[in-house]
Amino acid sequence: MTQSVLDQMPLLSMTAMDKPAFAMAFGASFQQFGFAMIGDHGMDPALIERGWMLTRQFFAMPDAAKSRYDARANGGQRGYTAFGREIAKDARENDLKEFWHVGRDLPAGDPLGRTMPPNIWPDELPGFRPIFTQLFAEFDRVGAELLSAIALYLGLEAGWFDGAIRNGNSILRLLHYPPVSPQAPGIRAGAHEDINLITLLLGAEEGGLELKDRDGNWLPVVPPPGALVINVGDMLQRLTNHVLPSTSHRVVNPPPDRRGYPRYSMPFFLHLRPDFIIDALPQCVSENNPRRDPPISANAYLTERLMEIGLIEK
Ligand SMILES: O=C(O)CCC(=O)C(=O)O
Numbered sequence: 550m551t552q553s554v555l556d557q558m559p560l561l562s563m564t565a566m567d568k569p570a571f572a573m574a575f576g577a578s579f580q581q582f583g584f585a586m587i588g589d590h591g592m593d594p595a596l597i598e599r600g601w602m603l604t605r606q607f608f609a610m611p612d613a614a615k616s617r618y619d620a621r622a623n624g625g626q627r628g629y630t631a632f633g634r635e636i637a638k639d640a641r642e643n644d645l646k647e648f649w650h651v652g653r654d655l656p657a658g659d660p661l662g663r664t665m666p667p668n669i670w671p672d673e674l675p676g677f678r679p680i681f682t683q684l685f686a687e688f689d690r691v692g693a694e695l696l697s698a699i700a701l702y703l704g705l706e707a708g709w710f711d712g713a714i715r716n717g718n719s720i721l722r723l724l725h726y727p728p729v730s731p732q733a734p735g736i737r738a739g740a741h742e743d744i745n746l747i748t749l750l751l752g753a754e755e756g757g758l759e760l761k762d763r764d765g766n767w768l769p770v771v772p773p774p775g776a777l778v779i780n781v782g783d784m785l786q787r788l789t790n791h792v793l794p795s796t797s798h799r800v801v802n803p804p805p806d807r808r809g810y811p812r813y814s815m816p817f818f819l820h821l822r823p824d825f826i827i828d829a830l831p832q833c834v835s836e837n838n839p840r841r842d843p844p845i846s847a848n849a850y851l852t853e854r855l856m857e858i859g860l861i862e863k
């Protein structure tokens with residue numbers, strides 16, 4: 550039988566340990582798995598529940614209504630992406646999912662607005678804007694706390710990431726994987742690595758998420774209800790010269806008894822400022838681990854990667 554990651558990866562607590570102890574435990578989980586799980590992340594469960602309700606209501610709308618908010622008119626990063634459009638890098642089959650993107654709203658006239666367009670919102674659901682604006686802010690807050698712990702783990706100042714992520718190009722993705730038929734081929738989301746610094750994911754308790762461990766085995770990640778799953782993305786891997794690995798993950802089709810159920814999840818892709826230059830930290834470069842990648846701006850790197858996964862035109 551496949552072993553679950555739960556057997557190996559600790560469920561961490563942000564409140565039971567002091568900050569340095571949490572930073573060490575969190576960093577160790579990242580270094581070993583590229584993933585970590587946190588039970589008491591401090592986001593309001595009532596707010597999250599309202600977010601799930603609105604997510605279900607939005608995806609239950611007819612395709613014609615959802616398509617009015619097509620993300621292709623917004624650089625792929627705001628609004629609705631239809632079922633079957635996204636394809637994992639180098640994959641043969643498209644993913645079995647549709648999703649909605651909420652981004653950061655900048656003040657009018659901000660120069661970063663060129664790469665971060667304003668949000669769009671579904672007229673049909675008046676609660677959508679206030680609830681997801683609040684949830685975005687909560688993910689932003691918890692994400693900054695987690696990066697502060699990672700900074701300590703790496704031997705940096707606790708506030709090292711603050712400037713790097715201020716007005717970062719982060720994205721909250723609401724994901725819907727519809728029920729799959731008994732004959733459905735393939736998997737719900739093909740193996741991939743996330744592009745951003747770290748991802749904070751809610752909803753993985755409806756199983757299917759798997760990570761690839763360092764020996765090449767796929768291990769199920771099934772957290773307790775309400776817990777956050779966090780993983781390292783390619784930008785943090787690049788910044789840490791691969792000391793923290795961006796781990797491949799995928800979402801497999803459910804076992805026969807769960808195939809009739811949809812799956813909803815909510816990843817928050819925490820991004821750097823578009824003009825931040827990603828260059829390996831000196832602390833992470835050594836004789837045994839020479840510098841691997843040249844410096845690149847966060848925006849140039851993101852654009853390259855969004856083309857690869859079909860979210861913006863080449
Ligand atoms: O739905 C999930 O559990 C994971 C989603 C994911 O990996 C992604 O959208 O990048």
Ligand SMILES: [Fe+2]
Binds near residue numbers: 741743798
């Ligand atoms: Fe992912």
